[in-house]
Amino acid sequence: MKIATWNVNSLRVRLPQVVDWLEVHQPDILALQETKLSDEEFPQEAFGDRGYRAVYSGQKTYNGVAILCRQEPQDIVTDLPNLEDPQRRILGIRLGDICLLNLYVPNGSEVGSEKYVYKLDWLARVKDYLQEALAEYPKFIVLGDFNVAPGDGDVHNPEIWHETILCSTPEREALKKILDLGFHDSFRLFGQEGQSFSWWDYRGGAFRRNWGLRIDLILISKALVPKCTGCAIDKEPRCLQRPSDHAPVIATFA
Template identity: 40%
Template sequence: MRISTFNINGIKARLPRLLEWLEETRPAVACLQEIKTQDEGFPADEFHKLGYHALWHGQKSFNGVAILADGAQPVEVQRGLPGDPDDEQSRYLEAEVFGVRVVNIYLPNGNPRPGPKFDYKLAWMERLRARMAAILAEEVPAIVTGDFNVIPTDRDIWAPKAMAEDALMQPESRDAYLRLLNQGWTDALATHNPQGGIWTYWDYQAGAWQRDHGFRIDHALLSPELADRLEACGVDKEHRGREKASDHAPVWVQLRR
């Protein structure tokens, strides 16, 4: 069973590429981020034509997450990250799919820093840690995946100096990510690629894609119950090079059923 995550960077603008990717790779579950559409504008019918059922949490022009499942309807568990009743940003969606707890996140970017956006990022990560601890306590097979907007180590970027001041690789961001892992979660890509050098994002500017100046911010964290079923993982890098592509490439994990 393949579970994939893909920051699509605008579902309407990238719909042809998204449908193309779904047909070519056929993940059992696809988690999408930055759909950038209100709920009523989500193109569920287009996915249904391919056999995918969808659950989504939209927001006008910004953010937004969705979970697609091949031949089954995801059963919603949690919409929005608990812990702040005033938080109206659509960044969290949790569902039961094929016997797996699937958590799809679009973690705040945090720039510019210092400032309220970076404070929001760190507070959001603390709330996420609390929710992930609660999921672990249920002892269910679970995956927390999506765009974390954190470059975990210097091995996860083409040149650490290039973004030394960016919120994505500040010590506070990295420490918060490490605290997530230390609960008992397995970072699939890092586990299978301990040497690093695996990118999931290439900026549109300065020829980053052509020069392979990328970094890793899209992650798949597995609970102990699911980590035992991990067979393989990877990045659909080729899809980043297509016309009108997202600036992210899809990440996937292959699991034994």
């Protein structure tokens, strides 16, 4: 089984890239963030023609999440019972005995801002939900754009990013509380090259210089760790014309 996550930063713009990527890599599941489409505009046929069922929760211009999968998804979740958020950032499904939660975590704007406080509360509520859900479904995957670099090894220059948004201690602690429920960062289960990132700013030649952050994650529960055979970042789509600022992350399972 192959599972991937990709913040496409507008599915309207990036649809041909996503379709081409699906045809090359053939994942069983692809979670998308920042689709930036209302549900009425979602291009179901483009994916259905290629054997994928699509579930989505979108809004015009901003945010939006979707999941493409080979199997028929069950128990679709677009809002958590303890988190009221008009922004479309959460989408969950069940496939057999495996649950999957696709997240587009708020950016937080800047440390100390109202949006930052909201981000920390948002992550705390997701953690509370996952704590209950994991007790019922031991095989659980949480993936997406977390807008948090887990550690200094996930940052091109930790000194520049020290205690700034995406890298502040409270954000990392909020992510760690989710991991402490029994989740593992699948990327770190395997030996990886240094300076491996999934996001690069459009400005300043950041991609060419590899000035990036690893903020796109696939977290897997303890029950799935023995099944995980690899995890990698595919930088190729970031080399295309008009790319997303994020690259896909792929985890494979036996």
